[in-house]
Amino acid sequence: MNYKGKPCEIVGEKEVFGQRIAWIRLIDDNSFLEVPYEDLEKSQSKYSLAYLRFIAIAAKIKDEVAKKNLLAPYESSLIPLPHQILVLEKVMQSQQNRFLLADEVGMGKTIETGLILKELKLRGEIKRTLVIVPKSSMMQWQSELKDHFNEVFHLYDSEMITSMTRTFSNINADEEFNFWTQHNQIIVSTDALKPLEKRQGWSQDRVDEYNKYRMTAVLDADFDMVIIDEAHKMGGATSTVSRYILAQELCNTVPNVLLLTATPHRGKEDHFRRILQLLDPDAFAGEGLPNIEELEPYVIRTEKRFAVDYEGKKLFTERHTHRLDVFLDINKHQKQMALYEAVTDYVRKGFNTAKQTKNNATGLIMILFQRLVSSSTAAILSAMKGRLERLRLGEENHLEDYSNEIDNRVDDYGEEVDFEDIYQYDPRGFEDEEALLTALIEQAENCMRTENDAKADALHHKLLELQGELNDHNLKVLVFTEFRTTQKMLCDFLRKKGYKVAFIHGGQDIDERKRALLQFKNESQILIGTDAAGESLNMQFCNIVVNYDLPWNPMMIEQRIGRVDRIGQKKKVQAYNMLTNNSVDLRVYEVIEEKLNNIIEQLGIDKTSDVLDSALDLKKVNKLYLQSLLNPERFDFASDQWLNEIKGKLKEYKSTEGVLPQVDATEINYKKAAEIKHSPLPYWLEALIEQYTITQNGSVIKNYAGYSEVHLQNKTKKISFDAEVSLDNPGVEHISLQHDWIRKILNGIGEFDQKNGIPVITSENGEETPGYWSLWQIRAKNNFENKTQYQGFFIADNGKQYIAYANDIWNRLIAGTTNFTLIETQTDQNISEIEKTLNDSLFIVFQNLEVEILNNMASKKENRINSYKFQKSRINKIGIENIRHSKLTKLEKEHEAWMKEFKMENKVIPGIKQLLTIRING
Template identity: 70%
Template sequence: MLYKNKIVEVVGTKEIFGQKLAWIKILADNTFLEVNFDELEEEKTVQSLPFVRFIAIAAKIKEEVAKKNILAPYESSLIPLPHQILVLEKVMQSSQNRFLLADEVGMGKTIETGLILKELKLRGDIKRILIIVPKSSMLQWQSELKDHFNEVFHIYDSEMITSMARTFSNINADHEFNFWEQHNQIIVSTDALKPLEKRHGWSDEKVDEYNKYRMEGVLQANFDLVVIDEAHKMGGASQTVSRYQLAQALCNTVNNVLLLTATPHRGKSDHFRRILQLLDPDAFAGEGLPNINELEPYVIRTEKRLAVDYEGKKLFNERETVRFDVFLDSAKHHKQIALYNAVTNYVIQGFNTAKRTKNTATGLIMILFQRLVSSSTAAILSAMEGRLERLRYGDDNSIENYATDYDKSEDNDIESLDFDGVYASAGEGIVDEESILCDLIEQAKVCLTTEVDAKAEALLIKYQELQKLYDNKDLKILIFTEFRSTQKMLSNYLKIKGYRITTINGGQDLDERKAALTDFKNNAQILVATDAAGESLNMQFCNIVFNYDLPWNPMMIEQRIGRVDRIGQKLKVKAFNMLTNNSVDLRVYEVIEEKLNNIIEQLGIDKTSDVLDSAIDMKKINKLYLQSLLDPSKFEFAGDKWLHEIKLKLKDFQSTEGIIPQVKEEDIEFKKAAEIKHSALPKWLENLITQYTFINDGSIKKDAFGVFNVKLQNQSKHITFDAEIAINNPGIENITLQNDWIKKILNELIEFNISNGIPVVKTINGNETPGIWSVWEISAQNYFDKKATYQAFFLADNGKLYSAYANDIWNRLISDTTEFSFIESQYKIHEETYMDCLKNVLLSSYQNLDAEVSEKMIMKKENKIKSFDFQKSRIEKIGIENIRISKLKKLEEEHSLWLNEFKRNKKTLPGIKHLISIRINE
């Protein structure tokens, strides 16, 4: 039936004062209305082969969805890998959604999170989601969730929060606004959210207001799921650290929690327990390291060595890191050598002055200058010109002044400087810095215009060798530098040499970076990138990395190489660490790269990036470089001491690594991923839309690129059923199960009316068994749950039912457009006799569903009570009294309401819908 052109089902009728009224269900959105019966119209359905195929395909899709344990993989633009599907299944099979996802680096924890939140949304379990990530990862998270899962998240950075706090605090209203409730899906950085205890120059009232619009506002915003990336950074040194207090309060407030980290324990039992207490404060309230049995309900970890593809083949290839020495020739590069020595002497004098005056800001600038001169002449020239300018017109006492030179990221930022234990010579400090800088700038300009950069020249020669080795003139290489001025010099040099170059740096927004990445993938031979590219972009199509200058934090080298050494890399990754023959960098490199790697190998640890992230203290690395610079005679002792400390840390790591429950190799079933990869759903959706278009007098055409142009009811759509096509072509709509058009079409399947006769079809060969084929929706539902199945039956003229034959006809109808032909639409059958033949099989199907629903209701009640007790225990730990009382009251009211509803509405009701019947003629 139709009501105002909407397809409806008539639930019941009644007559009042001579008027016939109907209680109807609008199928598109499952809403109910009471209307005048005269307003209803018969839907005019023209029976045809496209109509028969449309119903058959729609029913097949609904049956496929009904029997799936998980749906999220079918709703993403990528095919999840076997270990990612295993993580999703483990979370969904658990009675609680509070997990620590601890896969090794590069295994796709962002994808796993996207799958889990998508699945929870599809099931209606969550609506409001908060994701807390490092500032450098915000855009990457937003991009991947949109590209892969079509989930739109809004970024709340510090500036936006401050602006909204100012705006909302000025709103004079009876109801206080909470801007954290304005969006359901939010990404925020850890630093933007964490509370303050005090701030220099701020009153207690101002600190309270600051916290009110951050931590308190978030706690009151009633999120359903909180995700914390890099969760190990939340642990802090104690429970009093503001980051931990934030995480603890949030996890006590929100029912669903995902913590992500590749290094959960870091060799420290107290730190590890603090992280685990975010999931369950009671289960992990003890001391020391918990055992595997305690951890298994909460922790999932997959090692790289177990990662396989859809055919069961290992995902990760070998990686080779090579030291690439660049020797500065005393004749050819004498000006570069002289400049390096002169700048180094200036840095030593400047650092000694900074230490004597306890000027840490100048000390940091001197550290930066040493790194700049090791990078390139262009880099140090730009920085010195900037410093001279600022010294002439005011103090230059902040490293932030060098933001345009130093393309810092959250992970490679220069740490605050500790002078303790750093040698300062007895020699003079800087007397006339402006004069020194003028001389150095002139020296750098002459060097830049008269000599070719030694490293640039060596890199070009090595690239040409690699082109020959790989027999590929378009061989792609990724070059990393910390400094934009070096990036500019190098890209100009390579362009002049005739190479196709593109660049990425921190001054570009995410769209610009993506455009550069696309250019690199499709056209450019060389990408010259600062560490901004190490934060958000994956480049598995390239396998060669040059570290043009080496960051002082060796973890950054791992992250750079990790841009290409990722899932999907087909070739062996090769990384070249470029070093010139100057004493400062060489000495430290030999310690932090070569000697450290030897220790790692001796201990049998192959998780290099995980270990480094846990063990490295950048303040100590800074001191190693300074010791190499200021007093080389004491460097060997300092280096050995540092290595000894690291070795102890690594042994601690090794001793505690075994407590983490690992995913077993036999648990990773690659065939499940292969099933998703080769799923028929996209093809069925394509056939569904094709038949729907035909029966509604529209047209559909597919172009050579896989894009369909659909014209229907005076509207035109450009669609595809391939997610990759949609990603690469903005404006093309990707059609999936969750597309509103698909949901509307599938929801509007109406009861088939056999009183006017049924269609008659026959096959081309005419060898079918004559009889009636039909498809039915059988359901069992109550207020809380619904189970449905879609079944095909074939009733032969001899009165027997053949289930296998029924499914064979179903499969042929949805896949073969030529096998069947349409004869007529008025074949009459006796409805009562027909239903008598089917009633036993329909009843049996319902009884199976009823048993499933009843079993699930028992589990649902048990889980609800457990969840209530758990939430109550967590909320009672919230330190902010008004929030604690408010949330406890709300929780108890909701729980009481749910129990009453459960008691009243747990009875299961049967449902039968006849979708289609056709006569198969002999």
């Protein structure tokens, strides 16, 4: 039946004052209506082979979905790898969704998180999610969750929160607004959220208001899940650090918690325990390192050496790092050498002046200028012109003024520098900085006019050498620089040499970066990237990385190389670190890159990026650079002292390396991932859309680009069932199980109406067995569980059932390989007798489903009670009394209501629906 053109089912009917009334359920949205019976329209018979195929495919898809233990892998735009599927299984099989995901760097923890998030959403267990990440990763997280899982997250940065705070605090309303409840899925940076204890110039009332609209409001926003990236940074030096207090209160408030870090222990037992207490304060309340048995219910870690692809082959290739020396020749580069020495002398004087006047801002600018002159003449010239202009205008001169030059990474330059602890052997400062800058600018301009840039020439020669060695003139090379002026210089230089060049920097939004990445992948030979390209984009199609200039933070080099040394890389990664023969950078490089690597190799440690993150103190690394710059005579002593300290830390790291439970290689089943990779679901979805479109008098045309154009009801839409095709072709929709169109089509499948007659088909060769084929939906459900199965049956004219033949017909209808012809629609008086014959078979299917539900109910009750106890113990630890009280009250009410409902509403109710019946003539 239809109501106003929409398919519906009659649930019941009655007569009131002579008027016939019907209760109906609309198939589209599952809503119930009470309507006059006369308004119902009889479904018209529109039987065609396309319609029969459409129903058969729809039922097969729904049956496949009903059977799946995990749906998220089929709902993502990528095919999860074996170890990622294992992580999802472990989390879903657990009684609590509170885990530390500690896979090694580059193993795809973001993808694992997306899978868990998607699975919990598909099961209806979560709705509101808060993701806390470093500021630099916000756009990457937003992009990956949208691209791979079609999950839309809203970014809440400091500026937005401040703006919304002003707006909401000025609203005069009877009930206070909480802007954290305006979106269900939010990504926020750690710094934007952490509470303040005090701030210079602020009253306590202002500090309290600041915290109220951040931490307090977030705790009161009823999130179902919190995800914390780089969770080791939340541990803090003590339990009183503001970011740890934030994490602690949040994790006590929210039932589902995922912490992500490749380096959770960092060789520090107390720090590690604090991180673990975010998951379960009681389980990790002791001291010292927990044992493996304690950690296993909460920690999942997979090592790179166990990671395999869909065929069981190792995922990660070898990586080789090379030093690429650039020798400045006195005959060719005399002016560049003189400029470097002159700027270095200027930096020393500036640093001395900054220390004498206690002006840290100038000291940081001097550090920046030293790095700029090591990068390129163009970069230091641009910065010196900017400083001279500000000095002449009498403006404040802060590091932030150069944020556009250094790609908005000013925080990397000075937050870990202790100026008071740096000793200079030459205490001279500025006498006339303006005059000195004017002369340096003239010197730099003259240098640029008359000499080729030595590093740029060396890069060009290296590119030619690599193209020749690998016999590939279209070789892809990723070049990193810290500075945008150097980036622009290199782009111009290499284009003049005939290369196709793309570029990425922090001033671009995520879409611009993606377009540049696509240009690099499909057209350009070279991508010049600032460190913005090292934060958010994966480039496994390239395996050559050149670090044109070297950041002072060694982890940044790891992050850069990590853009290509990732899952999916098919070739050996080759990284080249360019280094000019100047005294400042060369000395430090030899210590940090070469001597440190020797120590790591001697200790037998191969997890370089994990180790660096655990052992390196950036403050002391920066001090080494400054020692090399300001007091080179003491550098050897300082570097040896530093190396001895690092060696001790690395030995401690080595001793605690085995503290984490490791995923065993035998647990990783590549065949499960292969099943998803080769799943027929995308093909069935494509066939479903094709047959549905035909039944609606539309058409589907597939083009060479891999996507289809659907013409339906005077509208055209571009669609693809392959996520990569959709990503590569803007405007093409990716069609998956959860796409609104698919859900609407599948939900719109109504019950077969015998009053419209039964379609009769015949085989062209006459070899089919005569009889009736039918397709049924059998359901068993109560208020807590819902099990459904779709089953085909065949009853021959001799009265016998043939299950195998029924499935064969179903499969042939789906595949379109039948030789059937639709000849007529007939009314068959025997159909009711056939249904009686099927009754026992349908009942057996229901009984099997009922047993499954009853078994699940017992464990569901046990899990619920355990969850209630766990949540209660956590909420009792919330430090803010009014929030603790309201959360406990709410928990008690919800638990009582659930237990009462469980007791009353657990009886299993059967349901059957006939989807299709066909008469087959032999």
